Amino acid sequence: MKERPIVSDQEMLRQQEFMKLVKALDARPQSYHIVSMGCQMNERDSESIAGMLNEMGMRHEPVREQADLILYNTCCVRENAENKALGNVIWLKELKKDKPELMICVGGCMTQEKGMAAMMKRRYPFIDLVYGTHNLYKLPEYIYRVLTEKRPVVEVMDIDGEVVEGMPEARKSRFSAFVNIMYGCDNFCTYCIVPYVRGRERSRTPEAVIAECLRLQDEGAQEIMLLGQNVNSYRGGGAAFAELLYRIDKLGIPRIRFMTSHPKDLSDELIAAFGELEHLMPQLHLPVQAGSDEVLRRMNRSYSREHYLALVEKLREMCPEIGLTSDIIVGFPGETLSQFEETLSLVSAVRFDAAYTFIYSPRAGTRAAAYPDETPYAVKSERIQRLIDLQQAISLEVLEKQVGKRERVLVEAVSTRDSASVGGKTPRGHMVNFPGGAELIGKFVDVEITSAGRNTLRGRQIISEA
Numbered sequence: 001m002k003e004r005p006i007v008s009d010q011e012m013l014r015q016q017e018f019m020k021l022v023k024a025l026d027a028r029p030q031s032y033h034i035v036s037m038g039c040q041m042n043e044r045d046s047e048s049i050a051g052m053l054n055e056m057g058m059r060h061e062p063v064r065e066q067a068d069l070i071l072y073n074t075c076c077v078r079e080n081a082e083n084k085a086l087g088n089v090i091w092l093k094e095l096k097k098d099k100p101e102l103m104i105c106v107g108g109c110m111t112q113e114k115g116m117a118a119m120m121k122r123r124y125p126f127i128d129l130v131y132g133t134h135n136l137y138k139l140p141e142y143i144y145r146v147l148t149e150k151r152p153v154v155e156v157m158d159i160d161g162e163v164v165e166g167m168p169e170a171r172k173s174r175f176s177a178f179v180n181i182m183y184g185c186d187n188f189c190t191y192c193i194v195p196y197v198r199g200r201e202r203s204r205t206p207e208a209v210i211a212e213c214l215r216l217q218d219e220g221a222q223e224i225m226l227l228g229q230n231v232n233s234y235r236g237g238g239a240a241f242a243e244l245l246y247r248i249d250k251l252g253i254p255r256i257r258f259m260t261s262h263p264k265d266l267s268d269e270l271i272a273a274f275g276e277l278e279h280l281m282p283q284l285h286l287p288v289q290a291g292s293d294e295v296l297r298r299m300n301r302s303y304s305r306e307h308y309l310a311l312v313e314k315l316r317e318m319c320p321e322i323g324l325t326s327d328i329i330v331g332f333p334g335e336t337l338s339q340f341e342e343t344l345s346l347v348s349a350v351r352f353d354a355a356y357t358f359i360y361s362p363r364a365g366t367r368a369a370a371y372p373d374e375t376p377y378a379v380k381s382e383r384i385q386r387l388i389d390l391q392q393a394i395s396l397e398v399l400e401k402q403v404g405k406r407e408r409v410l411v412e413a414v415s416t417r418d419s420a421s422v423g424g425k426t427p428r429g430h431m432v433n434f435p436g437g438a439e440l441i442g443k444f445v446d447v448e449i450t451s452a453g454r455n456t457l458r459g460r461q462i463i464s465e466a
């Protein structure tokens, strides 16, 4: 990974000036609503966007239709993500008819696709601002221009990407925080559009990451999730990811997690960290994508089935309680029935706690989009259903094994289904619901697991006698 330039402090000061200028305008949006689609990277970006909009004097409006500014932070990893984003945008056109002063902004991965910004400019002239993943930090300048020039701004940069420090932020949670450590991806898996829309791999310095963690700790963070498309290929200021983790562990934040890891970059040092670090939680998301060597080769994943299984074995030797989760693609071009069945047998062998399963979706510009694909969609649907059934049975067995255990849960929220219960995660990442009130949110509670459902556990609080 090459060292990438950092957007200068001077530029960030310029953007701060624009925030003040927008704030001082009489005719400007008073409230905003952000729709964040896709992965945690986008969620984290949305926190920066919210921070900037707050500094421009706007307030968050929970009801989308009532906001003066609506911003879509889009995803395009699969076609349905893109269709959802475009469908939403078209719907906004109607809303704007009733409310002409509404400001519509669209950014994120989708606008970064080849030809997309030009298409949007031509076909959706009611969108006020289109920006990309590389120039998010310029949002204040663009919003100022839209408001003063009174015409749409479409600015998407076709660059590899830089590191941006010092953007304002409005965090969703006080006690559980995302910390970006690297951006972009250089792996070019043949099905994946992310390297095209997020640019080349680049890392923040360990100093910047640690300073952010310390600040979050001061503000009450109990858990941090280190983020990157490929966290384990992190290399900042010469330090590898495992070194960074050891340094963060010393800060004493109770819980550390990270995602996503690529199997080809999972070093022995990183595996050892699961046995050694006090605050690193026994949980790892390690996408396998497929169980057949031939499919893995055509996906350009750079590891074999055997290598993946060996990693799982080493991880479990180091940390027997580790909860592994995965991403799996079904129906990659040319996948035969027996190759698909190798995915099933791998899933049976590994026994993931959970897996996110996707039917392959061709993305324009990626190598696999040009591969012949003769398997009918109906067959792919049948395959994914077999995989889902298998994984659900395994997930349930894994959860049932937790019954009777005592677990420390970091409470996240009141349960959506039962307002007299709260939910939070165990160290291994299992969601537990148990009777309790909102005052427990952000706190650690010892819970006895009493039963297992399909995706979550139930429990009861252990009240200590002391």
Ligand code: SAH
Pocket: 077, 078, 185, 191, 192, 193, 194, 228, 229, 230, 260, 261, 262, 287, 289, 327, 328, 329, 358, 359, 360, 361, 362, 363
């Ligand atoms: N950087 C991460 C995640 C990237 S996107 C990683 O390497 O694991 C999240 C998941 O979406 C991927 O793991 C993959 O399983 C899935 N995905 C990506 N492109 C896809 C496509 N074209 N069709 C279907 N699933 C896809």
Ligand code: SF4
Pocket: 185, 186, 187, 188, 189, 192, 193, 194, 195, 229, 230, 262
């Ligand atoms: Fe996409 Fe592969 Fe990069 Fe993950 S590692 S973001 S799947 S190209």
Ligand code: F3S
Pocket: 037, 038, 039, 040, 041, 042, 074, 075, 076, 077, 109, 110, 194, 197, 198
């Ligand atoms: Fe989607 Fe972009 Fe994330 S394409 S999955 S939002 S990196």
